[in-house]
Amino acid sequence: MAAFNLQTCARPNILTLQPYVCARDDYKDDGTNTLLDANENAYGPPIAPEGATSAEAAGPGIDLLGLHRYPDPHQIELKQALCNLRNTHLHTPKLLTPQNVSLGVGSDESIDAMLRCFCRPSIDRILVCPPTYGMYSVSAHINDVGLVKIPLLPAPGFQINVPAVLDALTNEPNIKLVYLTSPGNPTGSSLSKDDIQKLLTHPTWNGVVIIDEAYVDFASPFSPSLAEWVTEWPNLVVMQTLSKGFGLAGIRLGAIFTSPEIALLLNSLQAPYNIPSPTAALATYALSDKGLGIMRQNVENLLKQRERMIKAMEKIPGVGRLRGGLDSNFLLYEMLNKEGQPDNKTALAVYERLAEQKGVVVRFRGKEHGCEGCLRITVGTGEETGKFLEAVEKTLAEVRG
Ligand SMILES: Cc1ncc(COP(=O)(O)O)c(C=O)c1O
CATH class of the missing domain: 3.90.1150.10 (Aspartate Aminotransferase, domain 1)
Known part of the structure; x- marks a missing residue:
């Protein structure tokens, strides 16, 4: 942690980005304004079934008649619902807020966003611990980012080889990100929190530890999500998705929990309105008390x-x-x-x-x-x-x- 410095770790071109601003940041879509600012089609989509003039008729939380508008670019309500779920106070008394969250089109987009935020093509590298999820390597290749592989310790433990990873972070140049999967895919094992802490406290490495918690909702109560821990560690990112425990792979929603500073960079580099309104509506429903009960x-x-x-x-x-x-x-x-x-x-x-x-x-x-x-x-x-x-x-x- 001592060595982490966002200003020298993130790509210089990303650090100077300003988030996309639209007229609706100044003048809200609150039903009182006539919205002629975004070149939408005021007559609406050609898909409204007969009678679907209300959220109830269209499906849980979806208003088909609202689809001609661009989605809310900030999604504060949805981000707050995700924070409420992960503010368990098992790892910290601090609170996650929407400033700690960046949303993506599934975790796959989040994996790519982190690479684009931190890794200079053909210079920087990421560290992965096989066997692990294949998209870290695929995204790295797409972004012309090199790989350092330090295998997990042998089955059945499948834990981080901490001395080998620490050694690589000390000696291998230009490693910006460590991608960890916990619970692992294909291992199904949660990683030790103590081991992760040893990487977070590396004395000289200037980089970010990413924990991909895609399967965390199936984990035993002894391995709860570390999402809220990002409030303690400026060099920690926790990724989650609604594709697994929530059974919503079709809506493509991923969430990154991190420091407000990293979340701002990620929000700035993402395409404006990246979360479709049906996705946001269904996710918000799934995160309600009723949805959580069913999940x-x-x-x-x-x-x-x-x-x-x-x-x-x-x-x-x-x-x-x-x-x-x-x-x-x-x-x-x-x-x-x-x-x-x-x-x-x-x-x-x-x-x-x-x-x-x-x-x-x-x-x-x-x-x-x-x-x-x-x-x-x-x-x-x-x-x-x-x-x-x-x-x-x-x-x-x-x-x-
Ligand atoms: C470890 C892991 N991370 C991320 C993903 C992709 O998640 P999403 O559907 O949100 O893109 C998967 C999908 O199988 C996965 O196994």
């Missing part, structure tokens, strides 16, 4: 199916060890060959047969660091879990002969 019930149901899957998988011949942790809505399992060894050929054959002959699509992860012979299986509904379990048992018997 928690759905998560509970998934966790029950996960338990059922673990019990059943233990008994299926050819299923090996469960790798990684239980903080996510997926499980990482080894597939064993006839000799009882985790084996990529077997896993790939099971993966292909499951999809092509049984209509069950899972993910082959055997090429990821430390995941030899592994399939990653998303936990589904009761019916889907039943279908998968039956299919995997038969498929393994066929493949192993």
Whole structure:
């Protein structure tokens, strides 16, 4: 933390950006003004179903008749709802406010926004800890940003190799960002808070630690979100998404929690009005007391199916060890060959047969660091879990002969 200096860490061209300003920052869309400032179509969209003249008729919180207007560029209400959810006071007595939040079109956009904010193309680099989410590398390549890879410690722990990461941050030049995933994908393990703190307090490194918490709503109560911790650490960014626990992958909403200074830079570099109004309306509904109640019930149901899957998988011949942790809505399992060894050929054959002959699509992860012979299986509904379990048992018997 001592070494972090936003003024020398962020890209100089980003530091001088001013957020896009529109006439509605001065004169609100409050129903009293005649809005002729943004070249919208006053007659509205060609999609309003008959009678959908109210939010109720159009769907929860959506006013189809409002779609001809650009969305609110600031989304303060939605940001406040996200802060309310994460102000748990488990990590700090301080409060997150909307100034701590920047919204993106899914976490995938947030991953890219951080790169564009901090990394000079063909000069700066990011550090990733495989096995991890693939988009950090993809976005880095798109932005012409190099990669330093320090693998996680071996399964089943899949924790940060702290001495190796600290060493890289000391000795490798121009590392601006460390992307961590907690709970991990494909590991399903939450990272140790103490380990993360060791990176945050590196004495000489001038960079930002990013924790991607896409799966945090499935995590055990012992690994709660660190979002509010950004109020303590100016060099910490926590990313979240409504795609997983909230079951809203279709609306594409990601949230970055960070210092007001970094949030301002991110808001300045993003396209104006980047969050569509249907997305904002549905997200606000999902974050209401009613929405949160339904979300928690759905998560509970998934966790029950996960338990059922673990019990059943233990008994299926050819299923090996469960790798990684239980903080996510997926499980990482080894597939064993006839000799009882985790084996990529077997896993790939099971993966292909499951999809092509049984209509069950899972993910082959055997090429990821430390995941030899592994399939990653998303936990589904009761019916889907039943279908998968039956299919995997038969498929393994066929493949192993
Ligand atoms: C770790 C992780 N981060 C981010 C994402 C992408 O999230 P979003 O749907 O918000 O773009 C995923 C999607 O699988 C993920 O696994």
